[in-house]
Amino acid sequence: MKDVTLRMAWRNLWRHWRRTWLTVGAMIFSNGLLIFAMSLQFGSYDMMIDNSLQAYSGHLQLQHPRYLDEPKMRYALDDVTELAERLRRELDLDSISARADGFALASSNERSYGLQIIGVDPAHEPLVSTLPGLVKQGRYLEPGMPGEIVIGAVLARNLKVGLGDELTFIGSGFDDSFAAGIVTVVGIFESGIADLDRALAQVDLAYFQDVFAMQGRGHSLTVRAQHVDDVESLQWQIGELLDTDKSLSLRHWDELQPGLRQSIQADMASNSFMYIVLIVLVAFSVLNTQLMSVLERTREFGTMMALGLQPARLSRLVMLETGLMTALGLVLGIGVGLVINLYMARVGFSYPGMDEVALKFNLPERIYPSFTILSMTLGPAAVAIGSLLAALYPALRLYLLTPIDAMRAV
Amino acid sequence: MSAIRCRQLCKTFKQGDEIITGLDHIDLDIETGEFVCLSGPSGSGKTTLLNAIGGLDTPDSGEIHMGDIRVDKLERGPLADMRLHHIGFVFQAYNLIPVLSAQENVEFVMEVQGVPVAERARKALDILKEVGLEGMEDRRPAQLSGGQQQRVAVARAIVSHPDLVLADEPTANLDSVSAAHLMGLFQELNENHRITFIISTHDKRVMSYAKRLIKMRDGKIIGDEAQ
Structure with a gap:
């Protein structure tokens, strides 16, 4: 690392390594959980769509x-x-x-x-x-x-x-x-x-x-279709084949069963609330860590301002530290989510009584997570954005600080 | 640059219900290359004057000029720029950044100034050698003695060849040998680089190095003599 500021930001994170690891741990946990929950949720939607459509209307x-x-x-x-x-x-x-x-x-x-x-x-x-x-x-x-x-x-x-x-x-x-x-x-x-x-x-x-x-x-x-993800390409192929035939109309499943899409959207909305609660908790953890960190180092920040650092640059330093911490939580969290998903993709997810219901209604006995870019990145991206937003307050405090007040801080 | 001119400088502080006078109508001129000591008891206004000249604190009234720059009228941004490019600070408690090594502490200011990586590394090593810290470049502040830390702080203050160095009780935490070394270093830098030094102290040994001694009491200058 040639950049002294970057080195300083990285080392600052480890001045209180337990506190940093607790915050990063919260990020890893929430990122892993969000990836698994969303993948499973999307997988269950795929299953729900498949089962509903396969019962009668098709894709x-x-x-x-x-x-x-x-x-x-x-x-x-x-x-x-x-x-x-x-x-x-x-x-x-x-x-x-x-x-x-x-x-x-x-x-x-x-x-x-x-x-x-x-x-x-x-x-x-x-x-x-x-x-x-x-x-x-x-x-x-x-x-x-x-x-x-x-x-x-x-x-x-x-x-x-x-x-x-x-x-x-x-x-x-x-x-x-x-x-x-x-x-x-x-x-x-x-x-x-x-x-x-x-x-x-x-x-x-x-x-x-x-x-x-x-x-x-x-x-x-x-x-x-072979899989619900193939529907759009199949729709395009059939559309190409029957392009000139105006006596035919190709209907997508969400036109055939509009209620299905609505019930999925309603389910997504209710789950989103839980996800938001989780993200807010992580954001508060980051806010706590960064605010403590800023308060503890107020004199140090005063020195830097005395040396000629612009307040905005100090704010950027705090954001950089948060960014590094977030990146760590993001990478490790995605890794954890990926491992859980890979395992679940092999063995599937089931709950007590699911096999009986499956047998009765000719359904799969297990839900398998759906690996999509969205399910792998949406949760971690929201955690990252929430964390960076949480660091804005400590950064703003620094921005408003004067050197003399900062250097007088105990 | 560097000629300091203060006119009718006033500063008061509120402590509970009491108003304390920090600076009381100070008039002061300091020329380029001077080696000035501000002396006086605690609460006499030394640090307040240094802070005002360095743009760390704003006076209630009066004017501060540094060359052509009217320091007391500058906004936060230009004030920070002025400190970055024209002033070096040395503090009583060294105030090094604990997570950076000696070399990184010195390089940090140059990085903010936009000095290229290779040049700032070379300058940092040169200045650390000049202040007698060759071989200690990679040590963190906690691995250095008080005297060594203050040398790093001096190196950080002068590495960019500022016009003015403001040192607030720089020897207060040093033993007599380290204090003598530090003052010798200041003297050398003043003579070799023609950097203006303003040092606040109530240590008689430090005052003996000064070419000009300004005595303060209750926010007023009560004596100003060349030595």
């Missing part, structure tokens, strides 16, 4: 431009099966499935209920949705088996039907014709999502197109 959907706002039978895509096949081929991605949606009145021998009936491609639907994996009784739909239906557990209970029972349904077709069919219940799913379990049923897409006079049409192509 992206191709729809008729008006279908999202007005989900009517007539806003359909032509030749939806061929379009799905083309996208699977060109994107080299299997997790793309065609669907057609309709509403019908379903009747068993005893009761009738309204339901949302979805025509799905049984070969590809399990690749975009976790619903097929949630069939707790019977089995899921199989390709080439028309006249079968899987329904939610609550709907089955309401209709008083079980496996092998027949349901008749009537609805309105694409051309406003009368759509009716008789299907056999082959599977009953339990998603844990009340709306799905109460009112959703799935049948084979070809069968649906036949009964509802769709003539090869469908209402959506549901796309599931």
